[in-house]
Amino acid sequence: MNKIxxxxxxxxxxxxFNTGVFAQQDDELVNPKDLxxxxxxxxxxxxxxxxxxxxxxxxxxLPKFYTANECLLVYKLAKSLKTAxxxxxxxxxxxxxxxxxGIGIKIWDGYRPRAVQYLLFEIYxxxxxxxxxxxxxxHNRGGAVDLTLIDLATGMELPxxxxxxxxxxxxxxxxxxxxxxxxxxxxxxxxxxxxxxxLLLYGAEWWHYEVPGANTFPLLDFQMK
Ligand SMILES: [Zn+2]
Numbered sequence: 001m002n003k004i005x006x007x008x009x010x011x012x013x014x015x016x017f018n019t020g021v022f023a024q025q026d027d028e029l030v031n032p033k034d035l036x037x038x039x040x041x042x043x044x045x046x047x048x049x050x051x052x053x054x055x056x057x058x059x060x061x062l063p064k065f066y067t068a069n070e071c072l073l074v075y076k077l078a079k080s081l082k083t084a085x086x087x088x089x090x091x092x093x094x095x096x097x098x099x100x101x102g103i104g105i106k107i108w109d110g111y112r113p114r115a116v117q118y119l120l121f122e123i124y125x126x127x128x129x130x131x132x133x134x135x136x137x138x139h140n141r142g143g144a145v146d147l148t149l150i151d152l153a154t155g156m157e158l159p160x161x162x163x164x165x166x167x168x169x170x171x172x173x174x175x176x177x178x179x180x181x182x183x184x185x186x187x188x189x190x191x192x193x194x195x196x197x198x199l200l201l202y203g204a205e206w207w208h209y210e211v212p213g214a215n216t217f218p219l220l221d222f223q224m225k
Contacts, residue, residue: 024075027074029075030074031071032110034078035081039085041070042108043069043108043110044109044165045064045065074142077110084199088192094188099153103151103158104149105149110139110144110145113140114220117139124167129204129205145209147189148160160186172203
């Protein structure tokens with residue numbers, strides 16, 4: 001590359017960054033790890049360790065629904081989670097427990113291929129917990145995330161009301177008959193996601209949060225690589 005071409009390229013790049021030519025769009029799928037260096041990704045449907053395997057209708061010939069432990073979220077949601085993690089990481093004491101490196105987020109699910117939505121709904125056709133694939137889930141749009149909190153020093157999950165995908169009343173935000181530390185953890189998650197990150201909660205599942213306007217993002221159907 002000669003000097004003139006190089007100069008033009010540099011001017012283009014500098015101008016591009018300053019004018020936002022390279023800015024990511026809110027509905028663009030991104031890997032949250034690219035924005036949040038210490039977020040933990042544990043995509044449960046990329047392993048056999050998920051509830052659908054244990055349901056009577058579960059198809060054990062298909063133990064893994066995802067081909068890789070890869071999380072994708074729309075950029076707007078990933079940015080919100082960065083705000084949440086930046087706040088959680090600063091916590092040193094919560095509910096009487098010390099967190100020397102702060103608290104962090106572990107993601108259990110994000111973007112979900114629509115073909116998987118059809119499979120899940122076939123196994124468990126209960127629209128309170130599994131969105132009808134004909135209209136699609138916000139997970140199929142990359143606009144929803146399932147997550148919990150961890151101690152960043154140890155990686156241990158904070159005690160929560162239920163495991164992931166517990167389809168019972170115990171998973172709802174209003175469920176009261178729980179130890180006080182469990183309620184404190186559920187409330188910390190909710191307050192951070194809603195009040196700090198600006199996300200919307202889903203009343204029936206303490207682990208599910210979504211970005212406002214998620215239904216405007218396109219329904220997608222490709223597997224993780
Ligand atoms: Zn969810």
